[in-house]
Amino acid sequence: MAEIERRTMDKVTWRLVPFLMLCYFIAYLDRVNIGFAGASMSKDLGLPAAAFGGAAGIFFIAYFFFEVPSNLALDRYGARLWIARIMLTWGLVAGAQAFVVGEFSLNMIRLLLGVAEAGFFPGIIFFITLWFPAAYRARIIGWFMFAIPISTVIGAPISGFILNLDGLGGLHGWQWMFLIEAVPAVLMTLVVLYYLTDRPKEAHWLQPQEAQWLQDRLDAERANRERHGSMSWLRSMTDPRVIALGFVYMGCNIPQYGLSFFLPQIIKGFGGLNNVEIGFITALPYIVGAIGMIFWGRHSDQTAERKWHTVAALGIIVVGLGLAAVSSAPLLKMIFLCVAGFGFFAVLPVFWTLPTTFLSGTGAAAGIAAVNSIGNLGGYFGPKVFGWLQDSTHNDFAGLMFLAGCAIIGAVIVLVLGHNPAVERPAVTT
Numbered sequence: 001m002a003e004i005e006r007r008t009m010d011k012v013t014w015r016l017v018p019f020l021m022l023c024y025f026i027a028y029l030d031r032v033n034i035g036f037a038g039a040s041m042s043k044d045l046g047l048p049a050a051a052f053g054g055a056a057g058i059f060f061i062a063y064f065f066f067e068v069p070s071n072l073a074l075d076r077y078g079a080r081l082w083i084a085r086i087m088l089t090w091g092l093v094a095g096a097q098a099f100v101v102g103e104f105s106l107n108m109i110r111l112l113l114g115v116a117e118a119g120f121f122p123g124i125i126f127f128i129t130l131w132f133p134a135a136y137r138a139r140i141i142g143w144f145m146f147a148i149p150i151s152t153v154i155g156a157p158i159s160g161f162i163l164n165l166d167g168l169g170g171l172h173g174w175q176w177m178f179l180i181e182a183v184p185a186v187l188m189t190l191v192v193l194y195y196l197t198d199r200p201k202e203a204h205w206l207q208p209q210e211a212q213w214l215q216d217r218l219d220a221e222r223a224n225r226e227r228h229g230s231m232s233w234l235r236s237m238t239d240p241r242v243i244a245l246g247f248v249y250m251g252c253n254i255p256q257y258g259l260s261f262f263l264p265q266i267i268k269g270f271g272g273l274n275n276v277e278i279g280f281i282t283a284l285p286y287i288v289g290a291i292g293m294i295f296w297g298r299h300s301d302q303t304a305e306r307k308w309h310t311v312a313a314l315g316i317i318v319v320g321l322g323l324a325a326v327s328s329a330p331l332l333k334m335i336f337l338c339v340a341g342f343g344f345f346a347v348l349p350v351f352w353t354l355p356t357t358f359l360s361g362t363g364a365a366a367g368i369a370a371v372n373s374i375g376n377l378g379g380y381f382g383p384k385v386f387g388w389l390q391d392s393t394h395n396d397f398a399g400l401m402f403l404a405g406c407a408i409i410g411a412v413i414v415l416v417l418g419h420n421p422a423v424e425r426p427a428v429t430t
Helices: 002-045 049-057 059-077 079-099 103-117 120-129 134-145 147-163 173-195 208-227 233-238 240-260 263-268 275-282 284-303 307-325 330-351 361-376 378-393 397-417
Strands: none
Touching: 002 049, 002 079, 002 103, 002 120, 002 134, 002 147, 002 173, 002 208, 002 240, 002 263, 049 059, 049 103, 049 378, 059 079, 059 103, 059 120, 059 361, 059 378, 079 103, 079 120, 079 173, 120 134, 120 361, 134 147, 134 284, 134 330, 147 173, 147 275, 147 284, 147 330, 233 240, 233 361, 240 307, 240 330, 240 361, 240 378, 240 397, 263 275, 263 330, 275 284, 284 307, 284 330, 307 330, 307 397, 361 378, 378 397
């Protein structure tokens, strides 16, 4: 049994995880590349910091309303068709950001981008529950979400280079950035249709006994979860644990997005740096975060512990942001922002094991989407409040302290909510 498990999970991991990482890399870059364009775009369109932050984050308002319906559609029609639809529409809308002319049109196109992309991330988290037993999920989610920091590590310098195309063909550099970086999403649509497999029973690339072993393992875990309580999709959306976890996720996202949309502008404020140099320096907290994401997720699986891993990562965010807020020297500020970067990304794979331990089936599709919907409102409030505080105080101290305070609230909720390890199998090391 140990041999068939090792063989099966190796095949599933190598078949699905790199591909999902690539899809999320493209999605996340299209979501946050507006941060790289922030300084020049705001100048060209005459946007104050609060208006830019609000427009950048309004994406998540549409995300909030459309995620649950999108995930229910994915459960009904299958990940292959639905993820392909998402990638096509978000690619087209992401490219359309190049043609905004002011605050109103920017807000409208960011809202449409939220509608187009809604359901992608929670859909993949749900998809992972259909393929990976509980003991593997923190590390697998960690590898999948590894695309978040890597999209900035790679995307920031590339975006900085594209921004230097300013004036080519009569377009601003930020217009070229939106156009060029939208192309991969459109091209990937057909690849998703060809490559992705909805469920183990349809996997021609597994041996019949491997597919059967995996399905039996997943069915047994689902039965165990349902013995602790089974929920319909409607009930899962109103379950107090789902709502509480949504606010925890908001406590993760407000600091992450609040900083990510303004980090290039903070670094530009150091002075004497060009766009490419700003891009490379912006990537540093994300490099540290990428390491934290893989290390923390794997350690959580190996120890079969979730609650304290989540709380500790949120604590690291608080320490990093708090120290960055009181530091004026550029080098010290970047060191502390790198500390915060570790926490930003270390918390994510462990956090996402929490809802998947008590949600299953259609209830999982809706519940995971509900958690993500509530939490992603932080993607609106984080940049909006940070920008308003920056406009009001003309520095980043109050903004960084606000972000740290939100992480504290998230940690407190996790401590109160707790976690029942009885609904998970003991961790399996590979």
